Amino acid sequence: MQKIKILPEHVANKIAAGEVVNRPESVVKELLENSIDAKASSIDVYIKGAGKVLIQVSDDGEGMSEEDALLCIQRHATSKISTAEDLTSIKTFGFRGEALSAIASVSVFELKTERKTDEIGTLIRIDEFGKIFSEKGSFSKGTTVAVKNLFYNTPARRNFLKSNSTELKHIIETFKRIALSHPHISFKLYNDDELLFDFPATTLDDRMKSVFAENILDLAFEVKELTEYISLFGYIGKPTYLRKSRGEQYFYLNNRYVVSKVINHAVFTSFENIMEKGDYPFFVLFMEIDPKKIDVNVHPSKLEVKFEDEKEIYTFVQAVVKKGIGSYDLVPSISLDDETKNSNSAQLRFIDFRKTEKYDLSDRPNFSKDKNHSAFFSDEDIDRLFGNLNNEIKYTLPNSNVLHPFDEKEQKEIYHTSSIESQKGVESPFIVLLHNKYILTQIKSGLMIIDAHVAHERILYEKALKSFNANLPFSQQLLFAQTLKADPADIELIKELNPYLVKLGFEIKISSKNTITILGVPSDVLVGTEIETLLEILKEYRKNQQEKNLEITDNIAKSFSCKAAIKAGHKLNETEMRILVDQLFATSMPYVCPHGRPIVVKIPIEEFDKRFGRT
Incomplete structure (x- = not known):
């Protein structure tokens, strides 16, 4: 008995559709690209149920005849290439002839189209059973494609869709990416009959202001290098606008949005002496290159690209970005000479992590009388630490005399938390704030440096987890x-x-x-x-x-x-710093923040002795 069989066309289409259409955002992308290829000057997108109920894209492009409308929903049917040689010089966004066929196989599909020279248009409709209906009628000039009940006949794929908020976010991101690269086209996006975005036809600068923010050009600098072989232009964010995620890097190759590790790495390395680990620069870059030098036919999504000479592209992008950075006074000052790097003198180094038991306080700042101190503090202490109190408000006892502002006070350290310990002859370690970022304090083995932001982050993280378990919101x-x-x-x-x-x-x-x-x-929010x-x-x-x-x-x-958590630059007084350190070491893991960044660095006294020649 024959085991191998050729799959029916409708089953094969559903399988192949997974490569092109994996979520509502994919449908929006493919339909928008078809509208752009049709030379539309205005495109409207309508979304319902985050694209699961309805996705409709209307344009005023060229439109199609009845014959072309019936052919466009067939697999591998396209007007954009005809021979294998055409694949080496692709200038359109859609060219594989798979999108409409794939979309129609997993949805209730409807297409209305009418050319500008025709008096009557065509309606193509595919029902739940895959039956095709064709009708004549009077429609708006251009093409409108409506995709209803996406993945209704592939429930497994529909179940893997994310929440409405996540799917809508992906649709919005794709809409903005395409609108950004085609400022000469007007775009509108409606969600559940509500207009979300209205981008009129304009220039790239104005489109960037519409997509991002009015002051976006103040936060970025322009890069531009035009040659006969390759051209690169666009905007790159200044170091003050560095981001903590990779989501705001936009690279367009011949006006097509693509994801390229080569380009991203070239831009990142250009910032290597400016960015901290975990920072990512914002950029919107457009590259123009001979289509014969690239291959966009790597994957049906057309988001991947291969260059003929990646090394040459990498070097070019890096040089252009570095030139742009060098044109501005953006490089921060450093305090160490380059000679120090190659010298044989002793240098400060990070101390290896060692296991520490929960109540081992032998090498920690001791601000409390009881080493096994409680994690709870008075309301007054909490207010001093995280409250937004007016610094000029002073508390006095009911029977005390109010001093004149210019009189000398007898007790200048009225808020010194270590006064009790001092009275009993216990020496309290010093504590200072460096550049409103780092807390420096003496410990038994030398000096401890604490990142105030991530320390507070650890405290709030454990507090949040306790609030979820306690279920007693305040x-x-x-x-x-x-x-x-x-x-x-x-x-x-x-x-x-x-x-x-x-x-x-x-x-x-x-x-x-x-x-x-x-x-x-929450009370912790400033x-x-x-x-x-x-x-x-x-x-x-x-x-x-x-x-x-x-x-x-x-x-x-x-x-x-x-x-x-408190941000870098937030000034803390001595009391606030001491409470912060005490709360930090009352947490279950005071050495790393919830994201894995180190909180505490220790520098032993021996390192200082070496630096000052005391050994």
Whole structure:
């Protein structure tokens, strides 16, 4: 009996569709590219149910005849190439003839088209059973493609789709990428009958302002190098606009958005002496090159690309970016001479991590009377540490006399937390803040340096996890509620995370489809940063979800601690620093932050002795 059989066409189409269409965003991308190839000057995108219910793309392009409309939904049918030689000089965005066929095989598909020279157009409709219907009618000039109930006949693939907020976010990102590279075309995006984005035809500079922010050009510098063989132009973010994720790198090859590790690495290495580990530069770069020197036919998604000479491309991009950086005063000052690197003198080094028991405080700053101190502090201490108190407010005893502002005070260290220890003859270690970033304090073996931001991050992370387990939310009510218009994808994400946000201390009311009101926040959120902190938490949550696939409570705790922690540049007084250090060493793991970054560095006294020639 014959075992090997040729699959029926409708089954083969469903299998092949997985290469081209794996989520609603893929459909939007393919339909937008077809509209651009059709020389459209205006494109409207309609989304319902994050693309799962409806995706409709309408353009005012060339349109098609009835014969072409019936052929375009057939597999490997295209008007953009005809011979194998055409693959070496591809200038259109769609060329494989797979998109419409793949989309039609996993959805209820409808196409309306009418050429500008025709008086009547064509309607092509494919029902749930794959039957094709063709009708004549009067339609708008151009083409409209409606994709309904995506993956209705492939439930396994539909089950693997993410939440509405995640799918909508991908659609918005793809829409912005394509709109950014075609500023001469006007784009509109509607979500559930609500206009989200309206980008009129304009210049690249104005389109960047519409897509990103009005001041985006102030945060970036221009790079431009035009040659006969290869040209590169665009914008790169200044070091002050470095990002913590890879999501804002836009590279267009012959106006096609592609992902290239070669280009990304070339740009990153150009910033090697400016960026810290974990930082990524923002850039929007356009490269023009002979199509014969590249291959975009690597994958059906057309996001990958191969260069004929990768080394030459890498060197060119790196040189152009370095030239752009060198044109601006962006390089930070350094304090060490280059000669030090090659000298044989002793240098400071990191101490290897060693295992430390939970209550081993032999080599830690001792600010408390009891070494096994509690992690709990008074309300007054907490207010001093994280509150936004007016520095000029002083507390006095009820019967004390109020001193004149210019009188000499008898007790200048009224807030010195170590006064009790000093009275008993216990010497308290010094503690200072370096550049409003690092806490320096004496320990038994030498000097301890603590990163204030990541230390606070560790404290807030464990506090957040405890709040989830305790299920006793405490919200600090705002005197004046904060209202903001948010991205629809952010609204969906807030709805999903609201039970966890409530446990953290947020009290949020969704007023409309794109408006939320913040009524209360956790006590750790600084006054005046409520909106910014919430949006940053959502952004960090998505980043962790995509890159690390964390469990939801761990993800929210890490996102909250990262964005609510004190930032570099936040000035702490002596009392606040001492409380911060005490709280840090009351945590379960005071040596690394929730993301794995080191919190504490120790420099032994022997290293100082070597540097000063005391050995």
